[in-house]
Amino acid sequence: MHVSRRPFNRIILAVALRNLLGHLPRTLLTVGAIAVGLASLIFLWSFNEGLHQNMLGNFQKAIIGSLQIHHEGFFQHPELSGHIQDPQQVEKALKEIGVEHYSRRLDAFGLVASDETTEGVMLIGMDPRTEPQVTELDKRIGIGRFLQPDDRYALILGATTANNLRVKLGGQVIIIGYDRYGAMLAESFTLIGIITSGEMGLDRGMAITSLETLQEMVDMQGKVTTFAVNVPEQRIPSLTSELQKRLGGEALEIMPWYVMFPVMKEWVTLHNGFLYLFIGVVLFIVLAGELNTLLLSMLERTREFGVFMAIGTSRQEIAALLMMESFFIGLLGILGGLVLGFVIVALTGVTGIDLSILLGSTSRFYVDPLVYPQLNLDQLGITVSAILLASMVSGLYPAWRASLLQPAEAIRNG
DSSP: OOOHHHTTOOOHHHHHHHHHHHHHHHHHHHHHHHHHHHHHHHHHHHHHHHHHHHHHHHHIIIIIEEEEEEEETTTTTTOGOOOOOOOHHHHHHHHHHTTOOOEEEEEEEHHHHHHHHSEEEEEEOOOHHHHHHHHOGGGEEEEOOOOOOOOOOOEEEHHHHHHHHTTOOTOOEEEEOOTTTTTTEEEEEEEEEOOOOOTTTTTSSSEEEEEEHHHHHTOOOOOSSSSEEEOGGHHHHHHHHHHHHGGGGGTTEEEEEEOOHHHOOOOHHHHHHHHHHHHHHHHHHHHHHHHHHHHHHHHHTHHHHHHHHHTTTOHHHHHHHHHHHHHHHHHHHHHHHHHHHHHHHHHHHHOOOOOOHHSOOOOGGGGOSSEEEOOOOHHHHHHHHHHHHHHHHHHHHHHHHHOOOOOHHHHHHH
């Protein structure tokens, strides 16, 4: 019997499959370990993606939107003198590039005073007609209601601010601030809504009224300091670039949420880093487990390899035989892991995972109690490729050892 000198011929393939099926329990154990490892990674990546989408979506919908447009330098130094000079030009640019959901705002600083005490706040004038298209602030009102277009000198406070001021729904508070010329002013407002979301940044430090009311109060009729925009996450980079081209000569800053609050994006990057470490642990387990299986198989079949060499099988073909077995084990493990992982993600994607059982209230961190895992194909591709590579690498050493065998010695000692 003579084996043709081609590393990947039918006889080599048949021998590889015969060995895997001949030691079926050992093969299934190794395949099962790879499958469970891959399924675990698929679930963790999907849970991680669902958690991030949940948190970042809530963060943007709370009050900041996907991106904001201000006069240059306004975000770092918010002063009324830094209002947008030509808001009509900004609106025109947004409409021309197909942005439907945006809202105008006027931001200023002031003091909120009650009969008991005072507290410094950021005054935000919002357009009640368009703000619900950009954020879900109206859904964060636990007591009272959101602004209506015909509201005059109505105010919304966070629960912590309202408690500190000891003011209740329907109560009167005084807003003390400065107009555009620096003159001090004071106006009486009626508390119509209290934010009870528990989210950081909402329950304290802000006082929200209608855009027209604040414009009248600070003598800035028709003026705005901010455009808040809501677009899908994947469109933010291209939209930012397009707006910068169209509004480049207007002394404006176009700031996506991750530029305004980089700590949120850094937290996501750090969290993903821990998962990459976990991938490394799983890859090590896959590498060690499959290496052990293949090395044991090689040592048990020393006589067989010696006979193959004696009848003309090349060393490259012997190495290819073990590499093929390594490939099949990795491929079967990946297929099993994909099926198991998809089933787990599909089930938890419908039922959700309740974090409140373990963490209590998560609203402070903009996370809903129920997290729905979401599969990310880019992360899946990286994970599958890494496991397949680890599986192939595990076959290199046994294949190299087998290719160095001497036929006579292998037959005698096998």
